[in-house]
Amino acid sequence: MVTLIVGCGVFGLSTALELVREGHFVHIIDKYEPPSPWSAANDFNKIVRCEYNDPIHLKLAIEALYAWRSDPIYQKSFSECGRILVTPLSHQNRIKFEMQGVEMLKSVGEGGKYEIFKGGDLLGKKFPFLKDNSVASNQEVKYNPESGLGVSMQTLKDVYNYLKNHPNVICTFGDSGDVIGIKKYSDGSSGVITKSGYVHSASNILICAGANTGSILTLENQQSATGLYVTHIQLSNNEYNYYKDIPIIYDAELGYFFPPDSKTKIMKVCLSGVRVKRTVTDPFDKNQDVSLPRFHNNYPKDTIPKDSISTLRELLKKYVPELADHKFIGSKICWIGDREGSNFLIDQVPGYNNCYIATGDSGHAFKFFPIIGRYIIQRVQGKLDEELASIWKWKSKTNTEMFDGSNASWRVTKSGTLDITKVDFLIENEISKL
């Protein structure tokens, strides 16, 4: 029995690794060999945190954190660098959301090292590399030393390297791995049609194509591709040595940045409240609009909005003023698959006997990389816990207004989600290879 997995990002590779560890056979296919430029995780780093305000995700996040710390494949790309959270007092919904997360964490005996204090002076005393910050004296600051980061492109590589050398694994990339649709056979089973014309079949098929899943089959308005903006600055050797041990700094209003990458000395900087969509007609339902991604490797001019530069500079100036004037490089849109309630979509595809789907990452799935495959397999085997099966269930929403993931009350957004055709992008002189 072979499982065919379409998409070698977080959900696909996690499931493949778990299946192989259980002794099964897998065929993994993707347009690109991992790390794919289309994967939302093909990036320097992602936050691994456990603060969730619902018990289901809280439990999963704690399970994932322990796996990051202990699993020999995943622990290599994990760093428990801590995270500082600053949310302006004007964003009460977000503050409430964050406090619920902290309280939930404590209620299950975790988060014992959590610190909450006030003001930029104390922040600078605790973290000398932030001594020049201009955080207000009445600003609440949260610090969790037990948060961390995954060096995400490295995690994709580490899991893939293990799989590609394993005798139970077949890999197909390029046009024969680029899936454009699903073929239904007369017995109700399915195969996947690729750009090369080749149709792959297997005992079970699992589609894990992230934000791009809607270009393979209709998701019946359950998922919307949302673009998030990422940019970088290059640190000098001295700057790297000074800032290499900073925690992740997350300012809910302005954006967030990470400790610099140890190989390149590049620091990743992200906008937190600005999102983009790309509205098109659903390729499989002409009555429904849907947002589908336009990937940076195909559209290198999709960088960051010109009018966001001042926000990014403000962010750096507030915490690390010495770095505020650095040139932004390698700016790009990174696409996630948003779903209502930020719940994943992990279920059987209606109408097919052997076709399953795992998508709807909603921008928070990377942290679950070491464990999510286990749950996806449980769904395929019909053994998934009822509560999880219910929140991850296929729930058709056709012929309604296009779903927009930016409406959650705790999100600090500057405006609604702008369509990509309306964005005035920064022109970068050098198109970075990042």
Ligand SMILES: Cc1cc2nc3c(=O)[nH]c(=O)nc-3n(C[C@H](O)[C@H](O)[C@H](O)COP(=O)(O)OP(=O)(O)OC[C@H]3O[C@@H](n4cnc5c(N)ncnc54)[C@H](O)[C@@H]3O)c2cc1C
């Ligand atoms: C800017 C940004 C910041 C984020 N920060 C965090 C964070 O701090 N913490 C966190 O937990 N998560 C974070 N995420 C979210 C995380 O990266 C995603 O949740 C995760 O990568 C989703 O996994 P996936 O497997 O669903 O999709 P992806 O990782 O995107 O993988 C999809 C795969 O499918 C392949 N594919 C697509 N179309 C096709 C096709 N037609 N045929 C074949 N293959 C195809 C792609 O090449 C890719 O390899 C962030 C995402 C972004 C964009």
